[in-house]
Amino acid sequence: xxxxxxxxxxxxxxxxxxxxxxxxxxxxxxxxxxxxxxxxxxxxxxxxxxxxxxxxxxxxxxxxxxxxxxxxxxxxxxxxxxxxxxxxxxxxxxxxxxxxxxxxxxxxxxxxxxxxxxxxxxxxxxxxxxxxxxxxxxxxxxxxxxxxxxxxxxxxxxxxxxxxxxxxxxxxxxxxxxxxxxxxxxxxxxxxxxxxxxxxxxxxxxxxxxxxxxxxxxxxxxxxxxxxxxxxxxxxxxxxxxxxxxxxxxxxxxxxxxxxxxxxxxxxxxxxxxxxxxx
Amino acid sequence: xxxxxxxxxxxxxxxxxxxxxxxxxxxxxxxxxxxxxxxxxxxxxxxxxxxxxxxxxxxxxxxxxxxxxxxxxxxxxxxxxxxxxxxxxxxxxxxxxxxxxxxxxxxxxxxxxxxxxxxxxxxxxxxxxxxxxxxxxxxxxxxxxxxxxxxxxxxxxxxxxxxxxxxxxxxxxxxxxxxxxxxxxxxxxxxxxxxxxxxxxxxxxxxxxxxxxxxxxxxxxxxxxxxxxxxxxxxxxxxxxxxxxxxxxxxxxxxxxxxx
Numbered sequence: 001x002x003x004x005x006x007x008x009x010x011x012x013x014x015x016x017x018x019x020x021x022x023x024x025x026x027x028x029x030x031x032x033x034x035x036x037x038x039x040x041x042x043x044x045x046x047x048x049x050x051x052x053x054x055x056x057x058x059x060x061x062x063x064x065x066x067x068x069x070x071x072x073x074x075x076x077x078x079x080x081x082x083x084x085x086x087x088x089x090x091x092x093x094x095x096x097x098x099x100x101x102x103x104x105x106x107x108x109x110x111x112x113x114x115x116x117x118x119x120x121x122x123x124x125x126x127x128x129x130x131x132x133x134x135x136x137x138x139x140x141x142x143x144x145x146x147x148x149x150x151x152x153x154x155x156x157x158x159x160x161x162x163x164x165x166x167x168x169x170x171x172x173x174x175x176x177x178x179x180x181x182x183x184x185x186x187x188x189x190x191x192x193x194x195x196x197x198x199x200x201x202x203x204x205x206x207x208x209x210x211x212x213x214x215x216x217x218x219x220x221x222x223x224x225x226x227x228x229x230x231x232x233x234x235x236x237x238x239x240x241x242x243x244x245x246x247x248x249x250x251x252x253x254x255x256x257x258x259x260x261x262x263x264x265x266x267x268x269x270x271x272x273x274x275x276x277x278x279x
Numbered sequence: 280x281x282x283x284x285x286x287x288x289x290x291x292x293x294x295x296x297x298x299x300x301x302x303x304x305x306x307x308x309x310x311x312x313x314x315x316x317x318x319x320x321x322x323x324x325x326x327x328x329x330x331x332x333x334x335x336x337x338x339x340x341x342x343x344x345x346x347x348x349x350x351x352x353x354x355x356x357x358x359x360x361x362x363x364x365x366x367x368x369x370x371x372x373x374x375x376x377x378x379x380x381x382x383x384x385x386x387x388x389x390x391x392x393x394x395x396x397x398x399x400x401x402x403x404x405x406x407x408x409x410x411x412x413x414x415x416x417x418x419x420x421x422x423x424x425x426x427x428x429x430x431x432x433x434x435x436x437x438x439x440x441x442x443x444x445x446x447x448x449x450x451x452x453x454x455x456x457x458x459x460x461x462x463x464x465x466x467x468x469x470x471x472x473x474x475x476x477x478x479x480x481x482x483x484x485x486x487x488x489x490x491x492x493x494x495x496x497x498x499x500x501x502x503x504x505x506x507x508x509x510x511x512x513x514x515x516x517x518x519x520x521x522x523x524x525x526x527x528x529x530x531x532x533x534x535x536x537x538x539x
Binding site: 011013026030035116141142144211218 | 293357358359385390391392394456458459490494495496497499502518520524525530
């Protein structure tokens, strides 16, 4: 090889090895370990999305049950710890999983970008003039770096929308999730945004839920054929459940017509609480 | 496969020409009449003879055994590593896979870890760096032990054999959108890690080979393009096995595992 150019040289590493960090941080130093972190956090995030979706189905039971569900999240942990402690711990866990998932994704794709650079290419990313027909890679696997940022931006919007109430203004009533959901998703552009974002989410999970088995090294020929089916099932379930909210809100199923409690009753929502306890 | 023997087809070749590692490359177009019985490399040989006669520089490409086992040949043909035929190295590809009037784009394998030496020849020595890091077993070579003293379970032998089919051609890296060398490395790790002879160094081998790999290549995102491009059809299962072994290697207490 080297003789061809008449000089001896070694191909320079794209990612020179640095000093090894102490255990267990060194796991995050390698791409394989980082991919493992991405899989574990991805699994946790899928778990959250599933529980979030199932919990939100309470919206179909009316304002009182939705209120009761929201309150039950705050009182997780019972009387053992102060109100909201467990919820805040879960939120912290969720946030750290999200940050790790994002950080590993960004750094790993940068690593792959560096490994694909140069090599006499004409321009752009790794590309062959002869065209690529992507024989094995799915459309989902190739669009992870697009669906990912869409989901991240949507999560920020979603928090601002239904947690912080930035867009609803005076229409946002803390402690009355049913009202807020119906106000927000009753708005056509918002509903469209939710539909688009949730399709991106299901698309992302379609590849992620399959890919994580490979990254974690969970591989058993006896069950391998089930991995694709499982990923499709989980993605499909999340898609159907999450799309139902904006679609049915637009269809008029989540509205204030059947409501017996006044909306403005913010402090403690006594009326909703009464109805929930009567249930 | 076409019926006739010795049928001649005319193809348009769009060949990557690059004078050296740092030179700017370009595509060169050649019209070539060739027998469908010729292999792809024989077609390039014919082209080079014509270039020689015309006093032009022949196209540099690599080949050695020309029977699909050495892993030396390998170019991107119409965007596919080793061309359109499944489980076939470039040297085993024949012109009967193409039709009269076809345009064939021939490019080198591309990755930062595979710098172009000249034209279609790339430097794949980073794969050697991975092997050097641990792709071997340590044995006493003085007096070879009786081979049958070490029983090998049939399943392990079969799997190790499948992994050992890897010829190290680098098609996996070339086909990978991330330029990752996971399939190559996992085949080597899997081959030795599955056999009893490879157990003693199983964990240190996996650890050092993965880390050597990550110096030169990208990160695997489980697209599966590698396995599709592989002339030896190495399975993605070996990547999962390597990922698992790497994490075990990092976490387990090797001094009490009786393995290094």
